[in-house]
Amino acid sequence: MNYETVIGLEVHVELKTKTKIFCGCRNASGAEPNTHVCPVCLGHPGTLPVLNEEAVDLALRAALALHCHINQDNKFDRKNYFYPDLPKGYQISQYDRPIGEHGYVTIEVGGVEKRIGITRLHLEEDAGKSTHSIDGTHTLVDYNRTGVPLVEIVSEPDIRSPEEARLYLEALRSILLYCRVSDCKMEEGSLRCDANISLRPLGSETFGNKAELKNMNSFRNVERGLEHEVVRQTAVLSSGGTVVQETRRFDEATQTTLSMRSKEEAHDYRYFADPDLVRVHIDDVWMESARAQIPELPQAKMARYRRDYELSAYDAGVLTAEVEVARYFEELIAGGVPAKTASNWVMGDLLAYLNSTHRTMDQSPVSPAQLAALIGEIESNRISLKQGREVFRLMAESGKSAAAIIEERGMVQLSDESALGSILDEVLANNPKSVEDYLGGKEKALAALVGQTMKATKGQANPGIVNKLLLEKLAGKKG
């Protein structure tokens, strides 16, 4: 029997605020344990949470960017459970009125656009971080992360393959980065993803039993974990078995998923409205100011690049996937660089250099203005493209300007026709065999003469002009 895969994703994203959601402690990862804590986030009795306006603003911006319907009247609820990383004994979240509902993200699968629905986006606080001792005797808890603002984004079960799951995550991440809502660094935990996956006979309308996958620390691992689940659940169903509804952990070492043997009792979170927090009304003015903070989003930008700059879908996709890359590209264009040339430099030497040195675009040692100046030197024939690429490498390593490096290295390209003329006469005189071959019809001999000229000028001659002058001189000899 053929089965259809049904996947829904639950993504948690840490919001990029300066402070936590309900207190003035810093929202910053990497600090010494328990140094960003106070009586409010430690849940001391008698303390009161006060909502951070910026957290609401960022959640609202994210919800709007994901085409959600906005609930303008918001409240917060307590989700009650006991775990050491949750000092209050409850998490403040939004239960029945999330800030955003019924949104979507568009992905492109095999050249066809597809909408993945977003059930809800709500605001909540993060829990602390537990480290379990290797010998299993104790757990250490750091509360720095407790109270960091999060949005939880739940997708509809619209995803039909592990690949679609990855594409959805990439599109979602890209939108959130464009909106400056979060860093979305999965390896640092500022974006986390759980996946629900079930299989059903092709054509069936009802859902099969699902497994919930956890512990995936990269988009690639989300895809791999889901791929493994498809194989595992297909095998269970094909042999007449039933998929156990359970939580499974992705194991990176074996690239498989393992049952977490969770206690099977249903959770009872006893949600109720948090009496410590008053309601939040988002009026139309606030909504419009949040909407105004949304920049041109990746898909719109990609369409514009294809249309206005006549770039291929692939090139436009690479240039718009990350907002910093798009910004760099647009600054080159603003600096007068032709679009195709700008695209070639960004996608070629620049991204290659950044990748090889494990840097992101905002850490580029060569600014767009500096690169535009270098491209100007090439376009005006002062140096060749080949020299330009060498200059780029030197610029990246030294931080010097293109002009300074060209000057220092005496790289100015010989394109002065009279200066080249005498060098060419010498080359022709010294290579009678090649000249004879060429005149005798062996056109390939021209390349040898160009090569000799480049050698004589230590590579600094402009090959285009050399070619042109050689042809003129040889034509003269023919006659």
Added chain:
Amino acid sequence: MDITEDTVRQVAKLARLAMTDEEVHAMAPELNDILSYAQQLQKVSLEDVEPTSHSQLLTNALRVDSPKPSLAREEALRNAPDSDEGQIRVPAVLEG
């Protein structure tokens, strides 16, 4: 609503409270009394009243996103029964 002894046991379990059989036995009627007292509210006609989630009419008690000093770590850890390497040490918890 009728609070049975099983309900009391379930609530006690969720709240991580250890209760003896005698306590459960005594607690069930007590909770029933409290609930039936509160249940008088169900008789009030609310047809023209908007539902609310809060007793206060106040909205948007918000804070500007600017950092305030946190506690010194030794201060933060002072109430913890045990700590290790600047972290709070608790008995092993393993999900599943």
